[in-house]
Amino acid sequence: MVAMARTQRVPDEHRKEIAEALAAGASAAELARQYGYHRATIYRIAREAGINMVDVRTQQATRARRDYDKARRLELLNQGFEAAAAILPEIRKPHQLRDWAIAVATLVDKRRLEDGEATERTEVSSVGARERLAEKLDELAQRRLAREQAGRAAG
Structure with a gap:
């Protein structure tokens, strides 16, 4: 009768895969189930690879919190867009x-930041854009007023 070894050697290929998965944030329990090793073996591989599992778990928790916070901010932005759309017909x-346009532009910029599409801007350029928008809106208001006055004079 041949005595079976109590433990089996983990192949180098598995060690490498497990270490990479742990570094990427996989859980030790998940990897233990996947590879069929005891969880202590997974922790030993992590220790040998210089991976601090406490740090990995902290990173996972931080990532989860960051994802939750981002989802919440996106939800609030969407509510802001819905509110802006509801208000627009009432603007006179x-x-x-x-x-309203400044508020919507701010929402768009915030959304682009969340989507990673931020553009580099300086305070001066945003102030300039706000001033140009105000000038254009004043110009439109003057044209409208002139049309209304012309309509009253003709009528």
């Missing part, structure tokens, strides 16, 4: 339209 005055 140019200054209200200007304020």
Whole structure:
């Protein structure tokens, strides 16, 4: 009768795969089930590879919190867009339209930041854009007023 070894050697290929998976954030329990090793073996591989499992778990928790926070911010942005869309039909005055446009532009910028599409801007350029928008809206208001006055004079 041949005595079976109590433990089996983990092949180098498995060690490498497990270490990479742990470094990427996989859980020791998940890897133990996947490879059929005891969880202590997975922790030993992590220790030998210089991976601090406490740090990995902290990173996982931090990543989960960051993902939750991002989802919440996106939800709030979407609510802001819905509110802006609901308000638009009620806007009657140019200054209200200007304020609405600035609010929507801010929402768009925030959304682009969340999506990783941020553009580099300086405070001066955003102030300049706000001033140009105000000028255009004032110009539109003056045209509208002139049309209304012309309509009253003709009628």
